[in-house]
Amino acid sequence: MTYLVGYGPRNEDRSAVELAAQLARSEQQPIRIVSVVPKGWGTPAAAGTDREFESWAAAEGEAAVGQAREELAEHPAVSGTAEWVGGRSVPQTLLDEATRSDAAMLVVGSSEEAEPGRIRLSSKTDRIVHSSGIPVAIAPRGYRTDAPVTRVTVGFRDDDASRSLLTGVAEICRRTSARLRVVTFVVAPRRRPVTARMAHAETQVIGLWTAQAAASQSEAEARLLAMGFTAENLEMRLVEGADWRAAIDALDWQDGDILAVGSSATHPMSRVFLGSSASKILRNAPVPVVIVPGAAE
Template identity: 70%
Template sequence: MTYLVGYGPRNHDRSAVELACQLALSEPQPVHVVSVVPQGWMTPAASGTDREYQAWAEQEGQTATAQARADLAEHPAVEASAGWVSARSVPQALLDEAERQEAWMLVVGSSEDAEPGRIRLSSKTDRLVHSATIPVAVAPRGYRSNAPVARVTVGFRDDDESWSLLEKTAEICRRTNARLRLVTFVVNPSRRPVTAPISHSETQVIKIWSSHAAAALKKAEEYLAGQGFTGEKLQRQLVEGEDWATAVQGLDWADGDILVVGSSATHLVSRVFLGSSAAKILRNAPVPTVIVPGMAIGA
C-alpha cells in the first residue's frame, strides 16, 4: 500500500509531495511520486522529428524525477521513491500506476492558477478525480506543514452517502490517530439551505432544517461514540452562513487539519462524482481535502 503522488514535469509547487509526506508520517506507508510525460506515436520507423520528441519527453521525465527526489529529500523520515512514465493520458496513467502500486490514496496538487492556500482542480486533476475508485487528496496551492494529521473534518448531510462517508472517515482517523470533527453546513444565500432538499425560503423553514440537522448530528455522534470516538476524539458542529465561503471559513482551522468530502452516488459505479455541495466546499477549503468515492447504487 502506498501514497501515489501525481507530479507534473516542470512543477514549481511541491504541495502534493508535502501533503503525501504529512500523511505518511501519520499513517506510515511508502510515498511514490510519478511524473507523466507525453508519449510519442511509436511508429515502426520513427522519423528524426519523432526521435527528437521522444528524447525531449525522456529528458522531461528525468528532470521531473530529479526534482521530485530533491523535494522528497526534505522528508528523510518518510520512505519514498520517484519515477516517470510516458502516456497519452495523464489521468489514466496515474490510475494505472495507482493500481500497479496498490495505492490506497492518490495525492495531487492544485492548479497553477489557484490562489495561494486554496484548492482548484486543473482539467487533468478534475478528470482524475472523476475517474478514481480510491480516495484522492488535493493539496492547497503552496501547501506546507510540519504537523502530523491531528484532526479530520467531515461534512455530514444525514443521507445514505453521508453515513457511508462517515465510516470511511472514521477509518482514516483510526489510521492516522486523528480526532474527528463532524460538521453540517447550512448555507442560506437566498434565505434557504442549499444542502437540504427544501425549496421554501421562509425563516421558519431554516430554523426547522437547522433543528433537524442538529438532531442528525447528535445521532451520528452517538453512533461514532459506539465506534470508540468519545471525549476529545469527537466533536460535532452546525455551521450556518450566507454563502459557502462564510460557512466554510466560519470553522476554526489549524495546522494538521484535513477535510473529507464525499461523492454523489448517482452512478452505477463506485466512483467520484462531486455534487454541488462538495464542489463548493472544495473551492472554499483552506486545508487539504480528501475526496472519497461514494457508495455505488445497489451496493
C-alpha cells in the same frame, strides 16, 4: 498501502509532495511519486523525429524525477520513490499506475491558477477526480507543513454515502490518533423579503433544515461514541452561513487539519462525482481535501 503522487514535469509547486508526506507520516506508509511525460506514437515514417521526441520526453522525465527526489529528501522520515513514465493521457496513466501500485490514495496539487492557500482543479485533476475509484487528496496551492494529520473534518449530510464516509474516516482517526470533527453545513443566503409571508415561509424551511441536520448529527454522535470516541477526540458542529465561504470560514482551521467529503450519491455514472455541495466546499476549503467515492451506487 501506498500513496501515489501525481507530479508534473517542470513543477513549480511541491504541494502534492508535501501533502503525501504528511499523510505518510501519520500512518507510516510509503509514497510513490510519478511524473507522466508524453509518449511517442512509434510510427515508422517518423522514426527519426519520434526518437528525438522520445529523447526530449526522457530528459523532461529525468529532470522531474530529480526535482521530486530533492523535495522528498526534505522529509527524511518518509519512505518514498520517484520515477517517470510515458503516457498519452496524464490522468489515465496516473489512474493506471495507482492500480498497478495498489495505491490507497492518489495525491495531486492544485491548478497554477489557484489562489495561494486555496484549491482549484486543473483539467487533468478534474478528470482524475471524476474517474478515480480510490480517494483523491488535493493540496491547496503552495501547501507546506511539518505536522502529521492531527484532525480530520468530515462534511456530513444525512445519506448513505455520507454515513459510509464517516465510518471510514472514523476508523482512520482511530488508527492515527487524529481527532474527528463532524460538520454539517447549513448555507442560507440572506435575501431581501418581497413580502412578510415569503420571509416567514423561508424562515420555516431553514428552521426545518436545521432541525433535521441536528437530529442527524445526534444519531451520528451516538454511533461514534459507541465506537469508542470520547469528548476529547470528537467534535460535532452545525455551521450556518450566508454562503459557503462564510460557513467554512466560521470554523477554526489549524496546521494538521484535513477535510474529507464524499462524492455525490445521486450520480450513478461516475465513481467520484462532485455534487454542488462538494464542489463549493472544495473551492472554499483552506486545508487539503480528500474526496472519497460514494458508497451508495
